[in-house]
Amino acid sequence: MTTVPTGGAAGPSSPTDTPYEGVGPLLRAWRERRRVSQLELALRADSSARHISFVETGRSRPSEELLLRLAKHLDVPVRERNALLLSAGYAPRYRETPLDDPALESLRDGVERLIQGYEPYPAFVVDATYNVVAANRGILMLLDGLPESLLTPPVNAMRLTLHPEGLAPRIRNLREWRGHLLAQMEREIALHRSAPLRALYDEVAAYPVPEQQEESPADHTADPVPQFALPMRIEHEGRLLSFISSISTFNTPMDITVAELAIETLLPADPATVKYLHSMMS
Known part of the structure; x- marks a missing residue:
């Protein structure tokens, strides 16, 4: 991890x-x-x-x-x-333990087992400013071919997704997905009042939107079920994959680092994506 x-x-x-x-x-x-x-x-x-x-x-x-x-x-x-x-004149109640501290070893091991258990579906863990602290093989598959400059630690999920040299050119419904991500960041900024998060938002919001082929009705033929959430439609090796994002956090955390971790899973939104992911991992 x-x-x-x-x-x-x-x-x-x-x-x-x-x-x-x-x-x-x-x-x-x-x-x-x-x-x-x-x-x-x-x-x-x-x-x-x-x-x-x-x-x-x-x-x-x-x-x-x-x-x-x-x-x-x-x-x-x-x-x-x-x-x-x-x-109010009181001592702080909550510690902020570095994630690589021995005290959080059991947490790291548990999170690692959790995201590995989601394979072949992509899953990763981010901190309060969307830096990726753990990822499984499903995510690494989607990142194949990206420039080394975007994959040098600390790797940032928002930069990877929205940078014109990142995943953005591969996302077929980029304008919708970009709007979803920026709105998500705006809610986090309003909640946490984080200057680093605001700086990240200003950076990624200013990225030019790459020119790309617009979605066509054929892009949706492999997805016969009604959508209950906005999917991310992304190309991978000539295949169009469709994912729904699910985010989990820890309940009643007593440490700032743990409180600010989020586990994001990309769940297949259609049977074709399920079949493709299993074939890739096999």
Whole structure:
């Protein structure tokens, strides 16, 4: 399994000197982003709207337990929960362990077995900025023939897909798939407020769209079933393959690195793709 370091520990174990009033604007911003009223949040977190108001205006300091409950009910990402704790004068709760750390050996082994189990279907694992940290043989098959410059670590899934020298010229419904990927990144940016992710978005959104042959009705004849999700239609050695993307994350992670991992599987969207993948792997 190829891994990419994702950072060190979350921070010191002693409380910060940051005034607790700083947590109020942050908490309010997350509440408004989630479009939740003070009363609704109070009911979810077993508090009161008055107390929530006092916290947001800096008149009251929330306990560490309450702050974590509020963050949970607002679906605040784990990394940002540390920021809330620091702003309230508490120590960070969640570590950020490098993926190649011995403490995550069982995780790496489990993820490796999982994506290998999907073969011959392509599967890979990305971090918070879409750097590929593990991939199976199905993915390597699709990447065959790409320039070495795009395959030099850290390999980035968005660059591989949208770069005009990457997979983009092979994707028959590129404009639809490109729009889907950019919209996915926009949602992640709104959720995580990540500067590196914003920089990646600006880069790949600026890539020129390669000229390519438009899809024809014949492209869909091998796919007789109604589509329940947008497929990616990509050429491989003269064959048109069709995939539906499925993304999985870890439930209730206690580590930032683990929280930001995503396992993406490309599931065949038609019987012809199933047959072709099995024939290639055999």
